Amino acid sequence: MKSLNDIKNIAIILTLAYAGITVTFLTYMATSVRTYNEIITYKEHEINLAFGYLFLIGMFTLVVLLLFLFYRAITISNRLLQQADRASGNYTIVESVELDKERRANEEKMREAKLLFDKEVESKLTAMLIFSPENLAEDTAFLEAIMLKMAKEFSAVQGLAYKYNKTNKAFELAATYAYFSENVKQSFTLDEGIPGQVAVKKESLKINNVPQGYLTVLSGLGKGTPSALYVIPIVVDSETVALLELAFFNNIDELLQQVVEQLEPKLGNIYAKFLK
Structure with a gap:
């Protein structure tokens, strides 16, 4: 749009200049009482000849300008028509072939990215399911092993594991990972707080952007607040029997x-063995 406005401005200036030259020349000719022979005589009438040259230059400039504007008008019209065709889904054969190539290339990239992602998921899942006999000796060791694997594979910085006590009808703390607070919640009932809601719904819950002060991780370098929390239920026979909180x-x-x-x-299938 800016270049088109510049062309319009140049056209106006040149047109005005040409009009001024033409009017000046015609005025001079009208007021002159000299004969035609006097006008075209170079030696005696250099000014008239100069005006003649200016007239020719003005005409030439006008013709060039009109041709240029005509060319620009055709170019802009073609561009607008092409854009309208693309917007309506109409393409030339060459454009259709190029777009088809681009679409196929993008689909191939997406397919390759998905394959790599699926392989990484499978690799991580396999690593998470490798347990030693000691890990499978009893349920607490199993829960501790899961938290350690989460720390290794996904950089979990803190973890709590709870087991359901049917007698008390509450989830009781069974194991911790990198948790140094004395205010750790020792138990909670169904539907109590975030863990209780997860236990009732039997669906994992991820929370990004954890509120400041909700959790604190201590280390030799100081302390920090995790930014995400993942609460994962372990379900056996449609009942939540254990629960993990990972930060x-x-x-x-x-x-x-x-x-x-x-x-x-898969965790539910393994944990079911501890309930027999």
């Missing part, structure tokens, strides 16, 4: 979410 410094990404979704039923 992360980074927000929970798609990879971790996919692994957890596939991991949940």
